[in-house]
Structures are given as structure tokens and as C-alpha cells.
Amino acid sequence: MGKTEALIVALILVAVVSVAGMIIYVKTTAKERLRISTTTSLYDTGLLEAIRSHYEAKRSIDIQIISRGTGLALKLAQDGDADMILVHAPSKEMLFLKQGYGVCRKIIAYNFFAIVGPEADPAEIRGLTTLEAMTKIVEAGRNGQAIWVSRGDDSGTHIKEKELWEAAGFAWEDLRSETSWYVEASKGMGGTLILASERSAYTLTDMGTYLSHSAAGLIDLKVLISQEEELLNVYSAIAVNQTRHPHTNFSGAINFIKFLVSDEGQQLISDYGKDEYGQPLFYPAVKPLQENTDPVADSIREYAFFNGTECPVEYRNGHPELYG
Amino acid sequence: MNSEIIEITLRSIYVSGTATLLSATWSLPLGLAIGLRDFYGKRFVKGVFNAFLGMPTVVLGLILFLLIRHAGPFGFLNLLFTPLAIIVGQAILITPIMVSFTTSAVESIDPEVRDLAKTLGATEIQASLAVLKEAAGGTLLAFIASFNRAIAEMGVAYMVGGSIPGFTMVLTTAIALQRDMANIELGLALATILLSIVFAINLTLNLIQKRRP
Numbered sequence: 001m002g003k004t005e006a007l008i009v010a011l012i013l014v015a016v017v018s019v020a021g022m023i024i025y026v027k028t029t030a031k032e033r034l035r036i037s038t039t040t041s042l043y044d045t046g047l048l049e050a051i052r053s054h055y056e057a058k059r060s061i062d063i064q065i066i067s068r069g070t071g072l073a074l075k076l077a078q079d080g081d082a083d084m085i086l087v088h089a090p091s092k093e094m095l096f097l098k099q100g101y102g103v104c105r106k107i108i109a110y111n112f113f114a115i116v117g118p119e120a121d122p123a124e125i126r127g128l129t130t131l132e133a134m135t136k137i138v139e140a141g142r143n144g145q146a147i148w149v150s151r152g153d154d155s156g157t158h159i160k161e162k163e164l165w166e167a168a169g170f171a172w173e174d175l176r177s178e179t180s181w182y183v184e185a186s187k188g189m190g191g192t193l194i195l196a197s198e199r200s201a202y203t204l205t206d207m208g209t210y211l212s213h214s215a216a217g218l219i220d221l222k223v224l225i226s227q228e229e230e231l232l233n234v235y236s237a238i239a240v241n242q243t244r245h246p247h248t249n250f251s252g253a254i255n256f257i258k259f260l261v262s263d264e265g266q267q268l269i270s271d272y273g274k275d276e277y278g279q280p281l282f283y284p285a286v287k288p289l290q291e292n293t294d295p296v297a298d299s300i301r302e303y304a305f306f307n308g309t310e311c312p313v314e315y316r317n318g319h320p321e322l323y324g
Numbered sequence: 325m326n327s328e329i330i331e332i333t334l335r336s337i338y339v340s341g342t343a344t345l346l347s348a349t350w351s352l353p354l355g356l357a358i359g360l361r362d363f364y365g366k367r368f369v370k371g372v373f374n375a376f377l378g379m380p381t382v383v384l385g386l387i388l389f390l391l392i393r394h395a396g397p398f399g400f401l402n403l404l405f406t407p408l409a410i411i412v413g414q415a416i417l418i419t420p421i422m423v424s425f426t427t428s429a430v431e432s433i434d435p436e437v438r439d440l441a442k443t444l445g446a447t448e449i450q451a452s453l454a455v456l457k458e459a460a461g462g463t464l465l466a467f468i469a470s471f472n473r474a475i476a477e478m479g480v481a482y483m484v485g486g487s488i489p490g491f492t493m494v495l496t497t498a499i500a501l502q503r504d505m506a507n508i509e510l511g512l513a514l515a516t517i518l519l520s521i522v523f524a525i526n527l528t529l530n531l532i533q534k535r536r537p
Contacts, residue, residue: 190503245394
């Protein structure tokens with residue numbers, strides 16, 4: 001055998017061994033695998049990474065996180081490409097349960113969206129209520145004094161934005177065509193904030209992403225409206241329905257959801273970000289809903305409950321213990 | 325953080341390196357065959373490979389995603405969001421580069437080499453290998469350019485790899501993620517590593533090209 005032939009044989013061997021090694025690595029890792037597709041705000045703030053390392057440290061499990069926004073998270077789960085989802089769009093979640101794709105929904109956390117904008121506040125929305133502010137921004141936009149940047153990507157934040165326009169009495173489809181002041185970013189939250197900052201525009205954001213980008217000096221925007229009931233942001237966990245997708249890791253998903261709503265998991269959520277930003281990024285939702293003393297519990301019920309419950313009985317799939 | 329950077333870098337090199345080798349197992353024979361033979365439609369075939377040189381990576385990523393997702397025709401392979409999916413995707417992505425480079429390398433070799441080998445009693449395969457040996461410089465170029473394209477691409481890695489931390493996150497997708505997480509320093513560190521790899525490869529490429537007659 002000549003030198004060239006030997007080289008070619010060696011090349012083929014190396015290629016085969018590398019690919020085989022990878023197949024063996026992927027197929028035979030003894031660890032259980034749990035694939036979570038999630039809204040970006042939970043991952044990009046670092047919360048989910050913190051929960052993952054905490055959870056994996058004590059268990060033999062590989063948590064795989066795909067962070068792509070609520071719209072795609074729902075789609076992946078619907079097609080059976082994920083075991084569970086973490087999302088923040090109650091209206092879409094109800095549909096997801098109804099269509100039989102998801103079961104065992106649990107509300108895990110909440111916080112508030114914020115309307116942010118340039119320091120100069122050309123639409124003069126400081127101190128207004130959310131819906132007044134939305135109206136003001138439209139007026140200022142039409143007069144050429146303000147710009148609004150929308151996520152435009154069917155994410156949870158984008159869905160919230162559409163609901164707010166509707167509540168303020170505007171048809172989102174109409175605003176969308178007013179391209180002189182209504183700009184669609186088609187980006188994640190970080191990219192949208194940067195675009196809004198570059199153009200001195202207003203936008204709707206989750207607090208976590210806003211704080212991390214502000215701290216890094218990437219944006220120059222101020223929080224103008226926050227902590228309003230209309231801006232409530234509720235995060236839920238939903239397991240993929242195993243009857244629909246038998247190959248998914250249902251028990252793994254249930255265990256992880258149980259962890260998220262346990263005292264330990266809720267503590268992790270409430271502590272996260274305190275050191276770095278001087279305020280928590282997410283508030284635990286389980287206790288307020290049980291104790292009913294905090295008025296936010298009623299807001300959560302009104303915004304994110306279906307027929308008076310976080311998960312109607314028919315979608316609890318043999319796990320009544322999740323619902324106390 | 326440091327161990328994370330190293331892990332992502334090694335994964336990138338491993339994934340794109342394996343993709344290059346895998347692609348070579350079909351691209352080299354293909355390039356050799358096209359370069360050595362005269363057949364009807366040869367110009368057309370070469371034109372097709374040349375056209376796919378500029379294949380947008382996210383288009384290929386999207387097509388592969390649709391094919392290997394659970395509901396897709398190859399869903400049963402459970403490939404989606406695994407390193408293997410990126411390897412296969414990148415191997416397909418760089419096939420046109422490797423085929424085109426090999427074809428031109430082989431065509432630049434004097435046809436007498438093959439004829440001479442045959443006169444000396446070599447079989448068809450042995451004669452082809454003799455040509456490939458003469459075209460070694462050009463073939464190496466094919467490997468380097470292919471690896472370069474694979475490690476620098478993001479569309480396939482993002483679409484079918486999913487950029488799962490600790491599993492399928494590679495340099496390109498990690499850089500994009502760090503921007504989204506507002507970790508500019510870490511993003512810059514990863515970008516510097518990727519740039520160094522690509523520069524080092526291009527430098528080698530230039531040196532090889534200079535040495536070629």
C-alpha cells in the first residue's frame with residue numbers, strides 16, 4: 001500500500017472514529033436528559049443557569065436548555081422536540097393546554113414589565129398609567145416626536161405588547177403599518193433594547209434584561225413606567241403531554257416542576273440578582289397564591305388563571321399533588 | 325468561566341474538525357471523479373457545486389431543522405439539538421467547497437501523470453491516487469478552507485444545534501448569546517479566540533498557496 005492510500009485509509013478511519021465516538025457519547029450517556037425550551041428572559045438573566053447548576057449538583061440528570069422566546073418554545077414543545085417549557089404568555093398557554101400539547105401547568109414566578117424610553121421622554125409619559133402612556137406614545141409618534149420599538153417576534157413580551165395596545169384601544173395591526181414611528185425589531189429582548197436606545201425610542205421590556213443591559217452600559221434608557229398591574233408578567237412551567245409525545249421525559253419534567261415550586265426552588269428564584277442589581281429580578285409566585293395576603297395574588301389570578309385555576313383539572317394528568 | 329471558554333473552544337474545533345473529515349470521505353472521491361473524468365454535463369455539475377459555495381448557512385440550517393425535528397422525516401434519528409446534528413450539517417455545508425477545490429487541484433495536474441501510471445500497469449484507482457498525490461497541496465487547501473467555513477458558520481450550529489450550554493454551544497453561537505446576556509467581556513474573549521483560529525488557518529492557507537507552483 002502506497003503512502004497516499006495509507007493516508008486516505010487513515011483519514012476515513014479518523015472520520016469514522018470521531019463520528020462513532022460522538023454517537024456513542026450522545027446515545028449512551030447514562031444520565032437522564034431533560035430538555036427545556038424556554039423564554040429568553042429566564043435564561044438571558046442567568047436565572048435558569050443558576051437553577052440548572054443547583055439542580056444538577058444533587059442529581060444525575062442533564063438539563064438541556066434551549067432559549068428562544070415563548071413563541072418558538074411553544075412550537076418546539078408542540079412538535080415533541082422538548083420535554084417541558086417555561087413561558088410567559090397566559091393566553092397562548094391556555095391554547096397549548098386545550099390543544100392537548102401540554103399538561104400540569106404551574107405558575108412559578110412573576111415580575112413586572114416596564115416601559116422604558118429616553119431620559120428626555122418626548123411623549124411625556126412619566127407618572128401616567130400604562131394605558132394613558134400607550135395612548136400618549138401613539139399621539140407623539142404620529143406627530144413625529146416619538147418612536148416605539150416592538151419585539152415583533154411573537155415572544156411573550158411581544159404578545160404582552162399587543163394585549164396592551166388592544167387594552168388602550170388600538171388595533172395592533174393598524175399601528176404596525178405606521179412605519180414612520182412603529183419599528184419592529186424582530187430581535188431578542190437585548191437586541192430590541194439596544195435598537196431602542198440607538199434610536200432614542202420607547203419599548204416594552206422585562207426588568208431582568210433591562211437591568212443587565214443597563215449595568216453593562218449597552219443602553220441609555222430610563223424606566224418610565226413599571227410596577228403597574230397592567231404590566232404584570234407571569235411565568236409558568238408546563239410539561240409536554242406524554243400521551244401525545246410518548247418519547248418525551250415526562251417524569252423528569254414533573255420532578256423539575258416540583259422543584260421549581262418547592263420552597264428551595266422558590267427561594268432560588270427570589271434571591272437571584274439581589275447581589276448584582278440590588279433588587280430581585282423575579283418574585284416567587286407560589287406563596288402569594290397560597291396565602292392570599294398580597295394583593296398581587298388577585299392580579300395574578302385575573303391575568304394568568306383559567307376558570308379560576310392555574311391548571312384546570314382535566315389537564316393535571318394524574319398529578320393532583322402539584323395543586324395542593 | 326475559564327473552563328467554560330476552553331470547553332466551548334474545544335467543542336467547536338472537535339465538531340468542525342469532525343465535520344471536515346466526514347465531508348472528506350465523500351467530497352474527495354467526488355472531486356477526484358469530476359476532475360479526472362470527461363462526461364456529458366461536466367460543466368453543469370461543476371457549476372452546481374460552484375453555485376452552492378455561497379449557500380447561506382441559515383437556509384441550510386432551516387432545511388435540516390425541518391428534516392430532523394421530531395415531526396420531520398428523519399425525526400426518528402433523534403438528531404435535533406445534538407452535536408452530531410451540527411457535524412452532519414456542517415459536513416453538508418462544506419461539501420461544495422471541498423469538491424470544487426479538489427476538482428480544480430486535480431485538473432491542474434498534468435493528465436500525463438495518470439496516463440503514465442496506467443502505462444506502468446496501475447489500476448484505475450491506483451492511477452487516480454497518483455494524481456491525488458500530485459495534487460496534495462490543493463487538497464490540503466480544500467481541507468483548510470472547509471474547516472475555516474465550518475468553524476466560522478453560525479446558521480447550522482444555531483438551527484440544528486440549539487446552542488445548549490454544555491452540550492451544543494459552539495464559539496459562534498456562544499458569542500451571539502453573550503451579547504444577549506450583556507456579558508460583553510466574555511463575548512469579546514470568545515470572539516478573540518474564534519478570530520485567532522480563523523486567522524491562523526488563513527495564514528497557513530496563504531503559506532501553502534505561495535509554495536504552490
